[in-house]
Amino acid sequence: MMNLVLYIHLLAATVWIGGSVFLFALGIFLRDKDAQKKVYFYVGPIYGYVESVWLTILIITGLWMFFHMGLENVIHGENLIAPILQKKLFLVVLITIATIIHMYIAFKTNGLERTPLQKFLSRASSMAIFVLNLIILWYAMELRTLL
Numbered sequence: 001m002m003n004l005v006l007y008i009h010l011l012a013a014t015v016w017i018g019g020s021v022f023l024f025a026l027g028i029f030l031r032d033k034d035a036q037k038k039v040y041f042y043v044g045p046i047y048g049y050v051e052s053v054w055l056t057i058l059i060i061t062g063l064w065m066f067f068h069m070g071l072e073n074v075i076h077g078e079n080l081i082a083p084i085l086q087k088k089l090f091l092v093v094l095i096t097i098a099t100i101i102h103m104y105i106a107f108k109t110n111g112l113e114r115t116p117l118q119k120f121l122s123r124a125s126s127m128a129i130f131v132l133n134l135i136i137l138w139y140a141m142e143l144r145t146l147l
C-alpha cells in the first residue's frame with residue numbers, strides 16, 4: 001500500500017510540476033499576443049481544473065504517508081528529518097495559497113482585461129508557484145534520502 005501511495009504521490013508531483021514548467025515556458029516563448037490570449041483563454045481553465053486536482057492528490061497522498069510513517073512523532077523532534085519536513089510542509093502551504101490566489105484571478109478575469117493589481121498578483125503568484133516547486137522538490141529529495 002505504501003508503495004502505491006508513494007507512486008501516486010510521485011505521479012502527481014510529475015504532472016503538477018511538469019504542467020507548471022510547461023505553462024511557464026508558454027508565457028515566455030509564445031510571443032504573439034493574440035495567440036497567447038487564445039491559448040490562455042481555451043487552455044487556461046482546463047489546465048486550472050486538472051492542476052488543482054493533482055495538487056489535491058499530492059496533499060492527500062502526502063498526508064497519508066506522513067501519518068502512516070509516524071512522521072507526526074518526528075516533525076518536532078531533535079533529528080535530521082524534522083527541519084527538512086517542516087520546511088517542505090511550510091512551502092506546500094505557501095504554494096497552496098499562491099495557487100488559490102492565481103486560480104481566483106484567472107477564473108474571475110478569463111477573457112477580460114485585468115487591472116494592474118490583478119496582473120501583478122497573477123504574475124507574482126505564478127512565479128511563486130514555479131520557484132516554490134523547484135525548492136519543494138529539493139526538500140522532497142533530501143527527505144527521501146534520510147527516510
Ligand code: HEM
Pocket residue numbers: 006009010013017058059061062063064065066069071089092095133136137140141142143144145147
Ligand atoms: C506541492 C506539493 C508536493 C510535492 C511537489 C511533493 C513532492 C514529493 C516528491 C517528488 C517525493 C519523492 C522524493 C524522492 O523520491 O526523492 C515526495 C515524497 C514524500 N512526500 Fe511529498 N510532495 C508534496 C506535498 C507533500 C505533503 C503535503 C506531504 C505531507 C504532509 C508530503 C509528504 C511526503 C512524504 C512523507 C514523502 C516521503 C515518502 C518516502 O520517502 O517513502 N508531500 N514528495
